[in-house]
Amino acid sequence: MHLGVGYRRELAAWVESRPRDLGCLELTAEHFGECDLDHLAGLGHRLPVYVHGLGLSLGTPGPLDGERVEHFARVVRAANPVWISEHIAFTRTAEVDLGHLNPVPLARDAMKTVADHARELAEQCGKPILLENITSHLKLAGELTETEFLNALCERADCGLLLDVTNLFINSRNHGFDPQAWLCEIEPRRIRQLHIVGYSKHGNRYADSHAAPIQEELVELAQAVVAYAPVESVVLELDEEIPDAAEMEVELAKLRRIAGRN
Amino acid sequence: MQSGTLRDEFVANAAGVSRRLGVRPSDREMFLQLAPVELEAQAVVLLRKRFDLVRRWLARTCRSLGNEAWPMFQAYSRTTWPQAKSHAANDAKGFCAMIDANRPAALCRIEFHRVHFLCGENRWSVCFLHAVPFRPGFRPGLQIFLRHRRGRWHEWVIFAGA
Numbered sequence: 001m002h003l004g005v006g007y008r009r010e011l012a013a014w015v016e017s018r019p020r021d022l023g024c025l026e027l028t029a030e031h032f033g034e035c036d037l038d039h040l041a042g043l044g045h046r047l048p049v050y051v052h053g054l055g056l057s058l059g060t061p062g063p064l065d066g067e068r069v070e071h072f073a074r075v076v077r078a079a080n081p082v083w084i085s086e087h088i089a090f091t092r093t094a095e096v097d098l099g100h101l102n103p104v105p106l107a108r109d110a111m112k113t114v115a116d117h118a119r120e121l122a123e124q125c126g127k128p129i130l131l132e133n134i135t136s137h138l139k140l141a142g143e144l145t146e147t148e149f150l151n152a153l154c155e156r157a158d159c160g161l162l163l164d165v166t167n168l169f170i171n172s173r174n175h176g177f178d179p180q181a182w183l184c185e186i187e188p189r190r191i192r193q194l195h196i197v198g199y200s201k202h203g204n205r206y207a208d209s210h211a212a213p214i215q216e217e218l219v220e221l222a223q224a225v226v227a228y229a230p231v232e233s234v235v236l237e238l239d240e241e242i243p244d245a246a247e248m249e250v251e252l253a254k255l256r257r258i259a260g261r262n
Numbered sequence: 263m264q265s266g267t268l269r270d271e272f273v274a275n276a277a278g279v280s281r282r283l284g285v286r287p288s289d290r291e292m293f294l295q296l297a298p299v300e301l302e303a304q305a306v307v308l309l310r311k312r313f314d315l316v317r318r319w320l321a322r323t324c325r326s327l328g329n330e331a332w333p334m335f336q337a338y339s340r341t342t343w344p345q346a347k348s349h350a351a352n353d354a355k356g357f358c359a360m361i362d363a364n365r366p367a368a369l370c371r372i373e374f375h376r377v378h379f380l381c382g383e384n385r386w387s388v389c390f391l392h393a394v395p396f397r398p399g400f401r402p403g404l405q406i407f408l409r410h411r412r413g414r415w416h417e418w419v420i421f422a423g424a
Contacts, residue, residue: 100311137303141292
């Protein structure tokens, strides 16, 4: 199992120092411009990489945004990742760019939209694709449960699941369900990668600020996922308040515990 | 989710909002089941993301506003959503207009001119600055912008010597 981090410029020196057990990098396509493509190729030669998307809006009905797909594909060509990934979400409608991930209804037509877009993206990039669960304060009802939706989606798109353990935990707290029971309803063979980062709390609501150290409950939930499914990679996904090398080592030690390496 | 006014109306009359938005009959039940508290919480997440992007363009201005920056942005963004593709710069420009009307002293003119230039189409622009921060104190100066092809641009600030 590869342990890694979402690559951020602030982490470049730490990555260069070749920390023990750092076995992969996740590159967010939207973080890189045209002039970064050589740098991406360098990263792709050093470690296995995955290219992750934020804004392709797979859940928006109609065609994908050609410009964004082309940029994503350029990053993929430069980095040559093991696989690519995007969120099960929409970030815009035909008229409005909402600028962030929003949940899609748990309905068959929405599932087909996401699945068909995922297939199209995978074909265009020539790489396998994983789809990621998001966190949302808004719970959209539908004809399917969330786990039925995810299983049907992976089946139709013929893809894997990037299970964001933090998002699962946050949703379970905000919407009142048991994350372990949720996990047991997901087809284990689909879960290939995990995302993890500490959660934040605002009042009585849990939030995904991508800024906190991983809490113990999250380590335990991630260990349960690893025991349940053939996970190939665990990626720490920090965006804000990126810590120094010593604290990164502490976080990497938590990933080792998740992977059963002590 | 993009309109605070509509969210308020949803609380008072969800069925009326459903009719006004032309929600499909098949989606109507799901729409009416939306919890206003959750809707508002999700909207705040989106506004916070917008604010984080705007803050990158208006770092000095937001520092000057201090704790007032986020509440002011919430007040501005509740009824305003940028339509253009250069989303964040347009949003910053809109927020600048609100700050200029309410707290002009907090507005950094260098940032104000920059977002205006970026949101426009002029090939070049020269703006007068009353007070360029220069230790110890301030000096008058000029801010010059030049736009290249493919959206690239350059900026220079020159100020009067000692």
